[in-house]
Amino acid sequence: MKKPVLILISFALLCVLVFLSACGKDTAENNPTAGLTKVAEGYAAGAAAKVELYTKETTLTSGYTRFYVALYDSVSGNRIDEAHISLTPMMDMGSMTHSAPYENPVSENAEKHLFPCSVTFIMSSMGGSWTLKLNVHNHLNNKEGSLTLPLTISEPVKSRQKSFTASHNGAKYFISLITPSAANSKVGINDFEIAIYKKASMMSWPADSSLTVSLTPEMPTMGHGSPNNVDPVHTGKGHYKGKVNFTMTGLWRLNLDFMSGGSVADTTQYFDVEF
Amino acid sequence: MKKIIPFLFILHSLTGRTQTGFSDSSRYIELKEVTVPVKNGSSRQQLVRFVRTGQAASLEDIMSRIPELNLLRRGSYGMEPSIRSLSSGQINVLIDGMRIHGACTDKMDPPTIYIEPVNLDRMEVQTGNHGFLHGSAIGGSINLAVASPSCHAVSKISGLFSSGYQSAAQAFYESLQLNYAGPRWSLLGSITGRKAAAYRSGGGDKVAFSQYEKINYSLSAIYQYNPQTRIKLDFIGDNGWNISYPALPMDVGYAAAGIASVSLEKENPLKKITRWRVKAYANQVRHYMDDTHRPNVPMHMDMPGKSQTAGLYSDGEIRLNSRQQIRFTADLSLTYLKASMTMYQTGQLPMYMLTWPDNRKDQAGAGASWQWQADSNWSLRATARIDLVNYTLRSQEAKDHISILGFPDAARSGFLKNISFGATRRISPVLKTNASIGWAERMPTASEYYGFYLFNAQDGYDYIGNPDLRPEQSLLGELNMTVQGKKAEFKLGGFYQYIRRYIMGRINTSYSSMTIGANGVKTWEALPYAILTGIEASLVWKPVDEVSLISTLRYTYGKTNKGEALPMIAPLKNLSALRYQPGRVFLQAETEQASRQQRYSLAYGEDATAAYTLLHVRSGYSFSLWQKKTDLQAGIENILDKKYHEHTDWGNIPRPGRNFYMQLLMRF
Numbered sequence: 001m002k003k004p005v006l007i008l009i010s011f012a013l014l015c016v017l018v019f020l021s022a023c024g025k026d027t028a029e030n031n032p033t034a035g036l037t038k039v040a041e042g043y044a045a046g047a048a049a050k051v052e053l054y055t056k057e058t059t060l061t062s063g064y065t066r067f068y069v070a071l072y073d074s075v076s077g078n079r080i081d082e083a084h085i086s087l088t089p090m091m092d093m094g095s096m097t098h099s100a101p102y103e104n105p106v107s108e109n110a111e112k113h114l115f116p117c118s119v120t121f122i123m124s125s126m127g128g129s130w131t132l133k134l135n136v137h138n139h140l141n142n143k144e145g146s147l148t149l150p151l152t153i154s155e156p157v158k159s160r161q162k163s164f165t166a167s168h169n170g171a172k173y174f175i176s177l178i179t180p181s182a183a184n185s186k187v188g189i190n191d192f193e194i195a196i197y198k199k200a201s202m203m204s205w206p207a208d209s210s211l212t213v214s215l216t217p218e219m220p221t222m223g224h225g226s227p228n229n230v231d232p233v234h235t236g237k238g239h240y241k242g243k244v245n246f247t248m249t250g251l252w253r254l255n256l257d258f259m260s261g262g263s264v265a266d267t268t269q270y271f272d273v274e275f
Numbered sequence: 276m277k278k279i280i281p282f283l284f285i286l287h288s289l290t291g292r293t294q295t296g297f298s299d300s301s302r303y304i305e306l307k308e309v310t311v312p313v314k315n316g317s318s319r320q321q322l323v324r325f326v327r328t329g330q331a332a333s334l335e336d337i338m339s340r341i342p343e344l345n346l347l348r349r350g351s352y353g354m355e356p357s358i359r360s361l362s363s364g365q366i367n368v369l370i371d372g373m374r375i376h377g378a379c380t381d382k383m384d385p386p387t388i389y390i391e392p393v394n395l396d397r398m399e400v401q402t403g404n405h406g407f408l409h410g411s412a413i414g415g416s417i418n419l420a421v422a423s424p425s426c427h428a429v430s431k432i433s434g435l436f437s438s439g440y441q442s443a444a445q446a447f448y449e450s451l452q453l454n455y456a457g458p459r460w461s462l463l464g465s466i467t468g469r470k471a472a473a474y475r476s477g478g479g480d481k482v483a484f485s486q487y488e489k490i491n492y493s494l495s496a497i498y499q500y501n502p503q504t505r506i507k508l509d510f511i512g513d514n515g516w517n518i519s520y521p522a523l524p525m526d527v528g529y530a531a532a533g534i535a536s537v538s539l540e541k542e543n544p545l546k547k548i549t550r551w552r553v554k555a556y557a558n559q560v561r562h563y564m565d566d567t568h569r570p571n572v573p574m575h576m577d578m579p580g581k582s583q584t585a586g587l588y589s590d591g592e593i594r595l596n597s598r599q600q601i602r603f604t605a606d607l608s609l610t611y612l613k614a615s616m617t618m619y620q621t622g623q624l625p626m627y628m629l630t631w632p633d634n635r636k637d638q639a640g641a642g643a644s645w646q647w648q649a650d651s652n653w654s655l656r657a658t659a660r661i662d663l664v665n666y667t668l669r670s671q672e673a674k675d676h677i678s679i680l681g682f683p684d685a686a687r688s689g690f691l692k693n694i695s696f697g698a699t700r701r702i703s704p705v706l707k708t709n710a711s712i713g714w715a716e717r718m719p720t721a722s723e724y725y726g727f728y729l730f731n732a733q734d735g736y737d738y739i740g741n742p743d744l745r746p747e748q749s750l751l752g753e754l755n756m757t758v759q760g761k762k763a764e765f766k767l768g769g770f771y772q773y774i775r776r777y778i779m780g781r782i783n784t785s786y787s788s789m790t791i792g793a794n795g796v797k798t799w800e801a802l803p804y805a806i807l808t809g810i811e812a813s814l815v816w817k818p819v820d821e822v823s824l825i826s827t828l829r830y831t832y833g834k835t836n837k838g839e840a841l842p843m844i845a846p847l848k849n850l851s852a853l854r855y856q857p858g859r860v861f862l863q864a865e866t867e868q869a870s871r872q873q874r875y876s877l878a879y880g881e882d883a884t885a886a887y888t889l890l891h892v893r894s895g896y897s898f899s900l901w902q903k904k905t906d907l908q909a910g911i912e913n914i915l916d917k918k919y920h921e922h923t924d925w926g927n928i929p930r931p932g933r934n935f936y937m938q939l940l941m942r943f
Contacts, residue, residue: 186672187629187676188674188675188678189679218787221574221620221623221626222574222618222789222791224787224788224789226787227679227680227785227787228679247727248618248626248627248628248789249625249626249628250620250625251626274623274624
């Protein structure tokens, strides 16, 4: 009497489970740009490709900015998933121009139809005008072309971009906060990531891995820190990853000390995160 | 021939309620107006009529006069009971067998505040070796047995009105209790209000932030199904507001508790199972701290807390034969806690954190106590209990908080074992001795596991939980002796307790304090061991019918494994009362003495506490007013207006000075 009922119930539960898990997969696969904002688009004429530029943020602000490039065949509208893209960011300040740190897509194959890449805007559009040149080599038709997109970069509420002249070698370093941000912070353990670039010339901003970084978070209004943080260490291409612990919401100051071997590079930098 | 003697609130027995003649240190204190034979019982029964100073006495007043109990005082309200210097998670504080957890991370709301003496049938204080029957604990149990409506063959309504005033705090007390007694149904309802202003301490200074206001209401209903069986419904509600704690940096804006239960009770002295009860219960406490009235608050904050408990328990007594009986209990409970703190700084986003990351404690246990009256000179007792306890964090947010402390998985469980043996021997008709030994364990509390920067105003440290803690364990030996004469009874008892993995805060320099102005951070750690030892003595002497003398003495000594003093240990203390009651009038003079406490815990922010001697006088008069039985009581406490504080008072806040009180009690 009881057994058939149990079997029926477990069968029904199984059905529900299968159905739910099937549903979950569907939505993620469908639209690769879901949740992203299109900030610019145009045609790379020689490559017969339409270029769309996406970010996770709704507005562009100075600092490390991750872009997602979507390419389409300009005639058929089909996605182009194999291409070689290289970036050239430029700042025109009237009297002078300079570039900025950037990261080209790692692979010539799109991941989920998108080519992730990044530009670190070291200033906002207040000081001049930003453009981003994309050179596209379309592997489907083996054609190459480029386009230049104008971008407006505003100042963020809390700065994500700092620079200092190192006391050990006099070189200028640019530090970008990648995470945490106000949007993804939580009370608990948070991933911490910065990128460090060195200014070699107006046009050359290579990633730097020579510095060691120590991280000390504090709440300036309360005068306390948090325990068990993990100092960021270099993981590749100028990126340093660690952990920052927030014991409560509110305004946190992430103090950073930079060392080069045994000598101090800088101890004055910090990022503020308020969530 | 029986007669009701009003205002005789009697310590029913020093030696336990059962008739097997045990002489251990369990105390059952009857607080209800009781029906006793005219002959007024033995001298033993006189002992703690002085426990209750009057109808308007709060439960805290009563507890403070029981030799084994101490109160950790943070304000004039919400004092936390300790049994032989063990408190909080080390003891059980039960309301009618129900578990209830305060909703305040700072322990402003011990469960004892929810019971007004008018609703209290009796208080069962079980120290030491048999105190874990109702819950694994190393320090014993306090159970507040709530009053039941009385039944009557013919329907009738009766009531009790009482009113009181105390001068030191300009405190008013009003209470009304109504009882409907019927052959099948009976009801008991009560409402009590208290309002106290900031009190004046000895010497005349007002103690700022010591006022409180509260209202307490209860309803109890009994349906007598048959002469042996009854169904009982109980509800207790308690609302407090504007409650101040001079020893703490914050007050309580509002606190509310609701406690409900339904029980089935069976009682039949002729059957093998003489008494059996099953009870389902639920309670909720909400607590909102408030700093808006305090001066010099660096930053305004809200600190709401919530506790919810649901449980089921069954207990009873089995009489195996005329010489052996067993008390048994089986129970389970779920306790959910959550508390948070939000601080506000203009121009910034609010700062929010969980101070009790939401967690649940699930507990299931069973215990039994066996008593055997071997012969007229020997009786034996064995008690055992086991508990399964499981703690879990209930949200991702809570887990994220605790992961900061290095515990990605903070769920904890424990299996607790308690066992004890005791023997009582009657050496001569006047001399009786009792010896017992026991092993007990207790689980760390939610604060000790998961507390997140809980500020302790006594030592000025933020406390951090430690999920690595293991259960505290205790080995306890007790020796008691009772000399019972015709007109006097003398009792002397001593205990020695070895506590393994004694849980105490230890300074953690790698953490920075969260609270502005705090001295630092302490993490709960287990000391290898700590030792508690002490003596308790009491003397009751009744030379003639009209005169009785009662005196109690208590001393406790505590040390850590390094020989340092344990915190919150009261010094040598003596309470004595001389009562003269020729008839309708009584007069009582009391002294209360404590020696200087020089053994104090510097690590816990304590300092030496001065000795003091207090004098109190009390009087009462019983008469008929409009043919209603009426009692009038008046007295003066702290006649010398001594400015003093006890060692267990936080922040050395002085206690009330000279206090005139007056109470009126009318029955109808």
